[in-house]
Amino acid sequence: MVDAALDDADVIVVGAGPAGSAAAFHCASAGLDVLLLEKSEFPRDKICGDGLTPRAVAELVRMGLPIREQDGWIRNRGLRVLGGGHRLELEWPELSSYPSYGLAKSRMSLDHTLVDHARSAGAKLQERTNVTGAVRDERSGRVVGVTAKTEDGAATYRAPVVIAADGVSARLATGMGLEKRMDRPMGVAVRTYFRTPRHDDAWMESHLELWDGVPHKSNLMPGYGWIFALGDGTANVGLGSVSSTAAATKVDYKSLFAKWMANAPAEWEFTPDNQVGPVRGAALPMGFNRGPLYGNGLMLVGDSAGMISPFNGEGIAYGLQAGRVAADAIAQGLARGTAAGRERAFATYQGRMKDDLGGYYTLGRIFVRLIEHPEIMRVCTRYGLPRPLVMKFVLKLLSDCYEPRGGDLVDRVISGLSRLAPAA
Numbered sequence: 001m002v003d004a005a006l007d008d009a010d011v012i013v014v015g016a017g018p019a020g021s022a023a024a025f026h027c028a029s030a031g032l033d034v035l036l037l038e039k040s041e042f043p044r045d046k047i048c049g050d051g052l053t054p055r056a057v058a059e060l061v062r063m064g065l066p067i068r069e070q071d072g073w074i075r076n077r078g079l080r081v082l083g084g085g086h087r088l089e090l091e092w093p094e095l096s097s098y099p100s101y102g103l104a105k106s107r108m109s110l111d112h113t114l115v116d117h118a119r120s121a122g123a124k125l126q127e128r129t130n131v132t133g134a135v136r137d138e139r140s141g142r143v144v145g146v147t148a149k150t151e152d153g154a155a156t157y158r159a160p161v162v163i164a165a166d167g168v169s170a171r172l173a174t175g176m177g178l179e180k181r182m183d184r185p186m187g188v189a190v191r192t193y194f195r196t197p198r199h200d201d202a203w204m205e206s207h208l209e210l211w212d213g214v215p216h217k218s219n220l221m222p223g224y225g226w227i228f229a230l231g232d233g234t235a236n237v238g239l240g241s242v243s244s245t246a247a248a249t250k251v252d253y254k255s256l257f258a259k260w261m262a263n264a265p266a267e268w269e270f271t272p273d274n275q276v277g278p279v280r281g282a283a284l285p286m287g288f289n290r291g292p293l294y295g296n297g298l299m300l301v302g303d304s305a306g307m308i309s310p311f312n313g314e315g316i317a318y319g320l321q322a323g324r325v326a327a328d329a330i331a332q333g334l335a336r337g338t339a340a341g342r343e344r345a346f347a348t349y350q351g352r353m354k355d356d357l358g359g360y361y362t363l364g365r366i367f368v369r370l371i372e373h374p375e376i377m378r379v380c381t382r383y384g385l386p387r388p389l390v391m392k393f394v395l396k397l398l399s400d401c402y403e404p405r406g407g408d409l410v411d412r413v414i415s416g417l418s419r420l421a422p423a424a
């Protein structure tokens with residue numbers, strides 16, 4: 001479909017994480033010529049918790065990705081929550097919109113699987129290509145390609161539209177003057193891997209309280225922890241915290257992690273001998289912290305637009321969704337006969353993402369402002385956890401797994417609140 005003599009592709013996608021690979025897959029499946037530029041080489045690591053909720057699973061199903069256990073996935077039944085002296089197991093809900101199970105896979109493997117899937121749909125992947133900036137039309141200022149450093153030196157690639165999927169660094173968008181918003185939540189988290197006999201645990205485990213000594217007999221530390229079993233002999237173990245603005249926190253997360261591990265339940269065997277790789281951290285940009293999602297030939301998907309949920313730190317589902325919606329807007333736009341028609345179709349991307357997630361993320365920002373106060377969090381943990389209806393509500397709200405239309409009372413309350421909250 002490349003028709004302009006100067007173009008290298010119909011669409012250039014920068015970054016082959018989940019958002020970029022999904023965008024590349026869906027564009028290629030729609031018959032477009034896709035150039036996917038990635039600075040590293042697969043398989044490559046990405047600091048993450050490696051956990052996928054039913055919402056992410058639904059996106060993988062839409063992509064036709066094989067997700068059977070023999071394909072290297074482990075399924076989980078729901079969330080085990082520990083806090084306030086309680087230990088609850090909450091099954092993923094039975095809904096018509098999402099499956100009732102989650103998945104986990106190390107990002108080393110997940111991202112490789114996704115990029116291979118995009119390639120098999122026809123996307124052209126070019127690794128070891130570090131994109132350095134946008135190429136802009138001199139008169140209109142519109143993005144018409146990118147510059148990059150490759151093994152062979154500097155290179156330029158051109159296309160009528162560019163998707164920035166370059167993650168939290170957002171180099172491409174920042175280079176265009178699209179700075180992150182300071183009034184949006186930002187998380188910070190660290191993680192490592194451990195060999196553990198409980199590597200095939202059927203639950204995603206979440207620790208709402210982290211103690212600096214013997215649990216319940218020592219001091220509470222800031223942040224929340226997770227243990228996500230990977231089914232391959234290991235588990236991903238991490239902790240993080242979130243604040244309502246992008247201002248840097250002074251928390252020493254690695255030292256928190258060491259204290260938490262020193263007191264972690266013995267049955268997991270999280271000993272120094274069993275640790276695989278160092279404790280590494282990264283930021284989690286949340287609640288649409290950068291935009292516009294489309295303008296001047298540049299579309300932002302995933303972490304580059306701060307699409308992580310303020311409720312639970314999940315970003316893969318939203319990156320996959322953004323890639324799908326962006327690809328649809330691009331395929332529609334490139335099929336129009338005029339530049340104005342093309343721009344109108346491209347611009348629907350932002351509207352569709354904000355209609356679906358804007359109100360929900362506004363609620364998420366209120367949620368973060370509340371849980372920032374340890375005393376509020378403690379009251380919620382103590383009084384909320386023993387109440388099944390409250391916890392059903394909390395699970396559906398925090399995991400974004402509720403029936404968008406209809407459903408039970410809990411579904412209707414959450415979807416009603418999300419619709420009432422202004423998308424900003």
Ligand SMILES: Cc1cc2nc3c(=O)[nH]c(=O)nc-3n(C[C@H](O)[C@H](O)[C@H](O)COP(=O)(O)OP(=O)(O)OC[C@H]3O[C@@H](n4cnc5c(N)ncnc54)[C@H](O)[C@@H]3O)c2cc1C
Nearest residue numbers: 015017018019039048049050051131167189302303315316
């Ligand atoms: C500690 C931690 C735990 C988390 N746990 C979870 C979890 O359990 N579940 C979940 O859903 N989410 C989790 N997240 C969030 C999740 O990791 C991100 O939301 C997700 O990776 C976003 O995907 P992406 O494709 O937008 O960006 P990325 O996954 O960051 O991919 C960006 C890609 O772009 C490439 N790139 C960057 N710059 C350039 C450039 N200049 N040129 C070319 N290529 C470039 C990178 O190499 C990379 O391949 C966690 C995050 C952190 C930090």
